[in-house]
Amino acid sequence: MSTEKGAAYSAWSNMVYSMRVHWRARPLTLICCGIAVLVGVGLPFVSILMPKIVIDNITAGVTPGKFILSVGMMALLLAVLSSVKSYADLITNDSVGTISIFKHLQTTMIKHLNMDYEVLESPGYAKKGEKAWRAMQSNHSPASNIPRVISQLLMNVLGFLTYGLVIVTVHPLIIVFLVLSAGINWMALTRARKLEKDTREERSKVQGKLWYIQKASKEPSGGKDVRLYNLNGLIGGIFQNVLNSSTEKEHKVATGDMKAQLSDSVLSLIRDGAAYAFLIYLLLNDKMTLGNFVLVFAAIGAFSGWLSGILRSSSELMRSLSEMSDIREYLDVPDNSNTGAGHKLPSEDMLPPAITLRNIGYTYPEAKEPTLHGIDLDIKPGERIAIVGPNGAGKTTLIKLLCGLYKPTSGEITLSGVDTTLYNRDDYFSLFSTVFQDIHLFCNDIAGNISQQSPDQTDYEKVKKCLEMSGLLDKVNGLDKGESTLLVRRVHSDAIELSGGEMQKLALARALYKDAPVIILDEPTAALDPIAESEIYQRYAELTAGRTSIYISHRLASTRFCDRILLVDGGGIAECGTHDELMSNGGKYAEMFNVQSHYYKDGEVADNAEALNLA
Numbered sequence: 372m373s374t375e376k377g378a379a380y381s382a383w384s385n386m387v388y389s390m391r392v393h394w395r396a397r398p399l400t401l402i403c404c405g406i407a408v409l410v411g412v413g414l415p416f417v418s419i420l421m422p423k424i425v426i427d428n429i430t431a432g433v434t435p436g437k438f439i440l441s442v443g444m445m446a447l448l449l450a451v452l453s454s455v456k457s458y459a460d461l462i463t464n465d466s467v468g469t470i471s472i473f474k475h476l477q478t479t480m481i482k483h484l485n486m487d488y489e490v491l492e493s494p495g496y497a498k499k500g501e502k503a504w505r506a507m508q509s510n511h512s513p514a515s516n517i518p519r520v521i522s523q524l525l526m527n528v529l530g531f532l533t534y535g536l537v538i539v540t541v542h543p544l545i546i547v548f549l550v551l552s553a554g555i556n557w558m559a560l561t562r563a564r565k566l567e568k569d570t571r572e573e574r575s576k577v578q579g580k581l582w583y584i585q586k587a588s589k590e591p592s593g594g595k596d597v598r599l600y601n602l603n604g605l606i607g608g609i610f611q612n613v614l615n616s617s618t619e620k621e622h623k624v625a626t627g628d629m630k631a632q633l634s635d636s637v638l639s640l641i642r643d644g645a646a647y648a649f650l651i652y653l654l655l656n657d658k659m660t661l662g663n664f665v666l667v668f669a670a671i672g673a674f675s676g677w678l679s680g681i682l683r684s685s686s687e688l689m690r691s692l693s694e695m696s697d698i699r700e701y702l703d704v705p706d707n708s709n710t711g712a713g714h715k716l717p718s719e720d721m722l723p724p725a726i727t728l729r730n731i732g733y734t735y736p737e738a739k740e741p742t743l744h745g746i747d748l749d750i751k752p753g754e755r756i757a758i759v760g761p762n763g764a765g766k767t768t769l770i771k772l773l774c775g776l777y778k779p780t781s782g783e784i785t786l787s788g789v790d791t792t793l794y795n796r797d798d799y800f801s802l803f804s805t806v807f808q809d810i811h812l813f814c815n816d817i818a819g820n821i822s823q824q825s826p827d828q829t830d831y832e833k834v835k836k837c838l839e840m841s842g843l844l845d846k847v848n849g850l851d852k853g854e855s856t857l858l859v860r861r862v863h864s865d866a867i868e869l870s871g872g873e874m875q876k877l878a879l880a881r882a883l884y885k886d887a888p889v890i891i892l893d894e895p896t897a898a899l900d901p902i903a904e905s906e907i908y909q910r911y912a913e914l915t916a917g918r919t920s921i922y923i924s925h926r927l928a929s930t931r932f933c934d935r936i937l938l939v940d941g942g943g944i945a946e947c948g949t950h951d952e953l954m955s956n957g958g959k960y961a962e963m964f965n966v967q968s969h970y971y972k973d974g975e976v977a978d979n980a981e982a983l984n985l986a
């Protein structure tokens with residue numbers, strides 16, 4: 372039995388997985404599910420047994436004392452079973468509604484935080500992620516519901532067997548008739564389930580679109596364009612169209628369910644009617660006692676309920692197990708890099724390391740053409756390299772390959788002569804301090820955002836020094852709470868907002884604090900004012916002292932303080948050399964430099980370079 376055609380996880384393994392999650396989170400949940408099965412059958416059984424006992428006692432003419440004792444015992448049993456059931460339901464509902472969902476959310480978040488960045492970024496993984504999120508979002512999400520549905524199924528099966536036994540003892544024909552009609556119901560329900568399953572992928576895609584539009588409309592980053600370009604009507608219209616498509620698809624499934632339920636009701640009516648008629652016939656012809664009549668009469672009504680319950684809960688279980696496959700498929704996406712034991716990193720005295728790229732190529736997941744190909748490069752320890760090139764040439768891609776966020780699709784990168792894939796991924800990351808174009812601040816204070824450590828592990832003197840070097844110290848000193856000022860207003864109401872340039876300075880301070888042997892800066896001054904930018908250039912030698920540095924910039928004048936300039940174009944390193952060499956080559960670099968310098972006053976670039984001691 373598998374949950375979906377071709378699904379990687381069998382129904383059985385999903386059940387075991389779900390049980391394990393619940394057992395680890397709160398063993399009492401599964402114990403309560405087991406209790407719910409027994410009490411769920413026992414409670415109604417005692418209810419239908421009671422009238423028989425009352426009638427049997429009356430017809431047998433027992434003494435009032437005996438009568439009160441037997442009926443009183445039954446009433447007491449009913450009260451105890453009711454209380455146990457309420458308690459078991461309470462625990463199960465609480466666990467399913469909270470613990471199970473939180474457990475899944477936590478597992479997914481941890482997966483998110485630990486997985487390879489390359490996989491995290493891939494569109495295929497994002498789609499899997501959305502499906503998994505949908506499977507665990509609501510309080511009564513089917514995936515979290517598995518133990519409860521299993522217990523309901525078991526309860527229905529047990530009820531079916533117990534009540535069936537009672538009916539069989541009276542007349543086996545009744546049970547044959549009841550089971551046959553249930554078979555017809557099963558077929559109707561299977562059809563409904565098949566429709567639900569066949570349209571699942573399609574419905575999931577539409578749901579994904581709805582999800583995306585809703586999420587995007589909430590993001591303040593897009594909010595400016597939405598307002599200034601008057602996009603609300605357009606986005607509202609797109610949302611409406613997708614919503615209509617979703618409603619239509621969901622409606623089909625709901626109609627299938629409704630038909631199945633309708634057929635269940637009609638068949639139940641015919642089935643029970645015929646069985647009751649047969650019972651009345653038996654009673655009227657003295658082939659059954661009044662007590663047994665009352666018992667079996669009630670048992671037939673309840674028996675129908677158990678049958679319908681088996682059909683309903685098994686169908687729901689299959690759906691829950693499919694949803695569980697979505698969650699597990701997401702959690703089981705493998706990492707490409709080495710997360711286990713790795714090659715020992717070079718010792719301190721061997722740092723910064725030599726890095727070599729041999730015939731490196733990279734094609735993004737689901738892309739047709741490689742972004743980079745045939746890249747050969749030797750980066751000497753302590754070298755200062757500038758990377759320039761047109762937009763979309765692959766500069767950021769190249770540095771992501773260097774610092775291990777991407778794995779080359781061809782070729783080999785070595786660090787201190789060792790293939791970088793042999794190092795443990797996180798060990799390897801420790802060698803790089805980076806500032807990327809898109810800066811992310813964490814909901815922590817300024818010091819924590821720089822040290823990326825807890826307050827007791829943060830070196831506040833070092834934080835101050837890094838703030839000073841990145842040019843943010845004056846701003847921080849001017850704040851009431853200094854470096855203890857919180858960031859990210861969405862989380863902390865007393866947090867402050869930093870400007871784009873200030874965020875860039877903070878990211879630089881963070882990179883300096885990490886103090887790794889290789890520092891990689893992707894347009895770190897793009898948002899800085901000219902004075903702040905000039906200060907960074909002046910301090911570049913100090914900022915990168917004792918480290919290898921790789922610096923991406925579109926301001927070509929600023930790259931002159933590097934030992935070597937690489938021009939990335941056409942998927943490879945098109946030009947490589949010092950500023951003077953590239954200028955005298957008269958290639959693309961020279962062309963780009965001349966176009967840019969055209970906008971400066973004659974001689975200014977050279978003067979600036981001199982003033983900065985860079986020429």
Ligand SMILES: Nc1ncnc2c1ncn2[C@@H]1O[C@H](COP(=O)(O)OP(=O)(O)OP(=O)(O)O)[C@@H](O)[C@H]1O
Binds near residue numbers: 738760762765
């Ligand atoms: N996550 C991604 N998935 C697929 N393609 C991508 C992804 N990121 C970048 N690309 C593509 O790879 C190419 C190189 O992108 P990259 O960001 O490396 O360029 P760049 O040289 O840094 O550009 P810029 O100067 O504009 O920052 C681009 O054509 C881009 O569309």
